[in-house]
Amino acid sequence: MLTTPLSATSQSVVDRYNVTITGQGTQPMLFAHGFGCDQSMWRFVAPAFEASYQVICFDYIGHGRTSMDAYNRERYASLHGYAQDVLDICHALDLHDVILVGHSVSGMIGALAAINEPDRFSRLVMVSPSPRYMNDEGYHGGFEREDIEELLDTMDGNFFGWATSTAPAIMANSERPELGNELGLTFCHTDLEVALQFAKVVFYGDNRKDLPKLQTPSLIIQTLEDIIAPVEVGDYMANHTPNSTLHVIDATGHCPHMSAPNETIQSIEQYLRQLN
Amino acid sequence: MDAESRFVSVNPFACELTGYHADELIGKRMDILLSVASRIYFQTHIYPLVTLYNSANELYVTIQTRQRVPIPVLLNAAAHTHEGQLLIYFTFIPVHQRRLYEKEILAAKKAAEDALLRNDELLKLQQRLEQHQAEQDRQLSQLQQRNNELEQFSKIITHDLQEPLRKINVFAGLLDNEQPDALTSMGNTALTGIGKASSRLRTLIGDLQLYFTLTSQQAEIESIDLQPVIEDISQEYESMGVHFDLKPLPTVVGNREGLTSLFRHLVDNAVKFRQVGDTPAMVRVSGTVVGHNSFRTTPDKYNYVDYARITVSDNGIGFDNQQRDEVFRILKKLHPRTPGMGLGLAVSKKIVELHNGQISAESAVGKGTKITVLLPIA
Known part of the structure; x- marks a missing residue:
């Protein structure tokens, strides 16, 4: 937990990225959400680390409850802009020895941040990452350009869908009472303009050349069946990233931290134990 | 569907529409009925939404029949727990006609928004240009x-x-x-x-x-392989009992004389501020290519381009890290008893800035100093 009050600049960064800090440990564990959702997607995994770590979650600009005022089209025309978000948070909170956990594209965003400031990060955990989503000569990413164009179309057609998913959550779920208490929270809210630009940067992007530059020890969590980051992509990541460990977990889909939180938690815990 | 997005039951209408028998679908993942783009949308947005929120409403996706014919549909989803098992009910209706209308409306909206955005951007640009002109004149x-x-x-x-x-x-x-x-x-x-x-x-x-x-010289710019430059410098110092650990370095664009002088200053500093005693002086030089914002002073301007990042670190006496900016000031000497005039890092900074690069220092007393230089690459 933070014991000293934050400076004005730090507070502005905390507000800008809707940073939430929990946990009893001292070593920071920073959770970065992927494309299409917000920090709420970590709710099944992050609490498991609160006993031993300082658990920090945040939303990228235009996601969750962040204000759009800080959105800058030039900055976010590149994944480096998002990596700068991660670094800005680390600077503002004066985080060191950080374990960065990133889902989906935040795996690569985390890698870029760690390449830029290697001294700040001790471990990188990438959940279902991919360095390139489109197929290329001798490389299977899973998608063709037309697929991505159709995705942008689908998102455009879902303007109301993306916008209305901010509606207050009114839930009557006896199995998960903890969800019911969060009336007024937004779920997977993404501003459409932000989501469209993010999708273009993510899905048209190519970060394969960055993998060999990553020196921070990393864990790649791969599921058995993932159309967005297929098993071949996990292998490619592991083969091209120095100091990386590939862990294929017994789960399917692109969101193991939601569909198989226990397996995901175990995988991360086991990895952190091994290295310590 | 179950929690793993596999079909548990399919109604006859869905079978008729998609051309599958129910028993062909049961046990398969949802993806089989979705277009590729809708699979991404499903995995990144709909699945998290239903898992966190237990429902998703009025989402437009494209389903794909056995013959791979795309059908635009509106999708609703609700999650319920039935006899201890989580079941997600997906219902959808084809919206061929509605989609056509929507497309037209969207196209018109997009055109209007683009025009607005362009207009807005033009106005902003014009404003900024006027500000810049005044600023520039000053x-x-x-x-x-x-x-x-x-x-x-x-x-x-x-x-x-x-x-x-x-x-x-x-x-x-x-x-x-x-x-x-x-x-x-x-x-x-x-x-x-x-x-x-x-x-x-x-x-x-x-x-x-x-x-x-330094500024006034019309410097000749060329592609420079930094490897031999650093090797030459290290050879000069190796005879003085200094150890070097040199990693491969990228090729940069710059003035040979200037960059040679830059790295000589940096290595010279590392050697000059060595520890007294038995610890041999060790200088490590390594490099990589990183993406960095090319705007150095204008706020809120971003253009990420690749730079060579070279670090020169030593195991010397170091300095208080709070003085990491001051060490680059002209005639600023942190250690009054060491040789030199306190110009080395000021000159280094100037050379780097003349190359449109960036330089920073990080240090710990008794542990050593690390200088990081960003330089444009070929």
């Missing part, structure tokens, strides 16, 4: 003023300061040529002092002159 006048001062200063250094110094040397020489016993022992000590002081003054003037004339 800066230009200031720069001219500074330039004039610098030219005068340079003249003062080269002539006006050198001349009295030369005279001091001449007079000291005259005294020196006197009979050995012409001066008292105090006189002789003073004479040696004058010699040392004037020699230091000469070095200082030379360094200052170098520092202030």
